[in-house]
Amino acid sequence: MNAYQVAVTDYGFPDLKQEKAILEPLGFHFVTGSCKTSAEVAALCQDADAVLTQWAPVTADAIEAFRKCRIIVRYGIGVDNVDLEAAKRKNIPVVNVPDYAVNEVADHTLSLMLGIVRKIPQIVQRVRAGEWEIAPCRPIIGLQNRVIGVAGFGNIAKAVVQRAQAFGLTAIGYDPFVSEEVFARHGVEKVDWQTLLSRSDIVSVHLPLTKETRHIFNEQAFRAMKRTSFLVNTSRGGTIHTSALIEALQSGEIAGAALDVLEEEPVAPDSPLLQMDSCIVTSHCAWYSENALMRLQEYAALEIKRLFSGETLRHIVNGVGKS
Template identity: 60%
Template sequence: MTKYTVAVTDYGFPDLHQEEDVLLPMGFEFVTGQCKTADEVMQLTRHADAILIERAPITKEVIENLERCKIIVRYGVGVDSVDIQAAKERNIPVVNVPDYGTGEVADHAMSLLLSSVRKIPQIVSQVRRGVWQTTPCRPIMGLQGKMLGIAGFGHIGKDVAKRAQSFGIQTIAYDPYVPENVCNELNTEKVDWHTLLERSDMISVHLPLTPETKHLFHDEAFERMKSTAYLVNTSRGGVIRTESLIDALQTNKIAGAALDVLEEQPIPMSSPLLQFDNCFITSHCAWYSESSLNRLQRHAALEIKRIFSGERPKYVVNGVEV
């Protein structure tokens, strides 16, 4: 007999077997959709005991419409699609899954960084056109002794620091919420924002999207960066002001950029970013491997299992006491 209902508002996974393995034995029934609007979410979730979301908007109106919801779980790290304050006012914990793909994102960030600096896409394109040069796309910067600035020194930022140092790269970090001794333990100097911009030969971004970080990379930030510097973003697209990045690439304020996330996704085919040889873009896939996909689905379901088993979820992001 069904005891609970979990509403899965939207998902891009092949199936929900991982979630079902965890929750069906507890008496959960699944209702699923591919909601894109708040109205669609409201219709699906009104009577749900728990909600799983990928990208669907969980607005204040959605939350006020909920009749018996005990938990909202986001597949992934960022929760900017959820009105977490409205959920807090209703005493509904909002939970994310920050530990499912840390290694994958760090690997992808380093892959983008290395490809940018070594100009791999440009060289591959030349070879395909029949251009064979042993010193192609000059100049190419050597990595040893160069400085990587890490914007956001959480789990992923720390993993990127470890990977970068194995290439002989020095690391500095900007993160007002991480103590200096934590940075020092990873042979990374903690610096302020302007110092990060001015000293870095490369910058890797690992920041959540908040009112404080939105458009943190704007015109002034690019003015402060070295003209030889590269920018990599695997966090949230809104941290970079798109128009400012386009201008920085057009006017050679920076040497190049590699992005897995953008303000508008998918990227419009008319975007100037697609026309720059020194800018390349992947499809918000840094998180993905088959193993991380399985972890994401299972860990999200386990958070629901915890709260309905009388335990506290591991990753409550809106301060609700459970």
């Protein structure tokens, strides 16, 4: 007899074999959905002991309908689709999976940086069109002795800095929640927000989406950046005010942007961002490798296993159950 129910609100994986292999031996049975609304989340999860969610809106109204839930696990790092305070009011820990794709995102960040700075897509397009130039798309800057500024200094930012330093870049960083000692340990100078913007030749965004960080890259921020600087974002699309970025690129306020995340996804086919040589857009795929995909599903299920086996949860984000 099944002792517990785990509700999976939505998922983009081929199957749930890994989760079932971990949780079914503990007596879990699975109910799954493709929830697009909070009402659908509430209906699917009302009798669940545990909830796994990827993109579905796990709102306060939905959480209020949960009768038995003891844990909510977000497939991924960001938790902006889950109302953390509503879960806290019901004493439900919300857990994320921050460590499944650190290297993949860092690799993708450097790939975007190199692509936009070296103008790789434009050059490839010209070669395919029959144009062969040994100094194309001028000007192209060298990376040595340039400054990369990281906005946020979590695990991915640290991995990005390590890679960037191998290219000869000097690193500075902004994160009010990280000490100077931690920055220094990684060879990074801690700076304030305005200094990050004004000194960086490349700004790499590694921020969660919160009230404080939404649209932190706005008209004022772009005006503070160098006209020769580049913006790379592999964190959360909402940290950038899209129309302000478009204006900054069109007016030459910054030299370029490379984005894996956008405020609205998928990107509209007629978005000006897709029409400009100064912008590269990829499809929120920085996290992806086959290995990372497997880790994401495994690590999410293991958090549920920990709770129901009396072990300590590793990645609580709303403070419930932390000692």
